Amino acid sequence: MKLRILLADDHEIVRRGLRALLEKHEGWEVCGEASDGREALDKAMQLKPDVVILDIGMPLLNGLDTTRQLLQHDPHFKIIVLTITDSDQVIREALDAGARGFVLKSDAARDLVSAVEALQNKRMFFTPRVNDLVLAGFLEKGNTVSRNEAPKLPTLTAREREITQLLAEGNSSKEVASLLNLSTKTVETHRSNIMRKLSFHSIRDLVVYAIKNNLIQIELPPPPKTPTGPTAA
């Protein structure tokens, strides 16, 4: 029987690349694709794939929260997260969310097949950087945690995190309500709870929080250059 894989990334070009890579492997098939976390949740429930590959930086619901929600629904889901960064914080969050595989997007061509194979054999797969971090944590025992981790912020519920991401992506309370099938009033209650818990006063604070905590990921453009050569127009 074929190993069935669900693929979630917001870039169609990346999904195409991943699909081509995975389907070269005999006995594997990509049974579905999703372009955001909410679609990934729906398709995972519906298709019951053997392995789910989730990009972390997806709109509507990021890959880490999608991982949490999927595993909450069914702890048997085997999930690999794809990430553009292997910062300590993202690694910790991915481990904490319950992902069994952690692959850097830039290394996906090399590592993703190994990662799926590992999960297929009931093992885990992490990029080498993760092993270093885990080992460092062991060697320094509790010290690393207390020294490196940001001051503990009040914990948001899964629903509050979801709403935080949607607000930080620029959706109004009304739009969030319609995306989540809630009443605008409920969303506004969540919103004021979030702002109160985090002691925030503006949406700007919320956007910064969402970026810092990997609810949304951004890639920065290269520094602007003063044009040197001949210019068009």
Next chain:
Amino acid sequence: MANSQIGFPPRISNKMTIRILLVDDHPIVRQGLKTLLEGRSGWEVVGEASDGAEAVEKAQNLKPDVMVLDVTMPRMNGLEACRVLRRQAPQLEILFVTQHDSPQMMREALDAGARGYVVKSNAARDLLEAVEAVSQHRVFTALNGRDSAAVR
């Protein structure tokens, strides 16, 4: 400079051969772009590069018709590579495919001598049309949420 060629009459041909050099630092993205491009009969990805310096080198050796170029890359970014190639390989047409959905970046890319600009998230929709346009020396630019605009 680039404007002087905008008025070229397009060569109409469905079976046109186009040799393409693909430049992006993510192998997975290259793979995705490649499957898309090679779906067209007669189009061939003749080489791949993962940064601007490698792109410049391979462009000289392989002499492709079109270069599909990312902006953000290590060593030498796409804009720098584009400026160098504009001088070294004036016949080469350069098409940016980037995640930067920004008019400023698009302006900078065209100023650097590119003929086309496509946003990565729309590549599946825009790329083939864009490659076809720039291979015929026409300008093709399309930002997100806007209709593709092929300037003839």
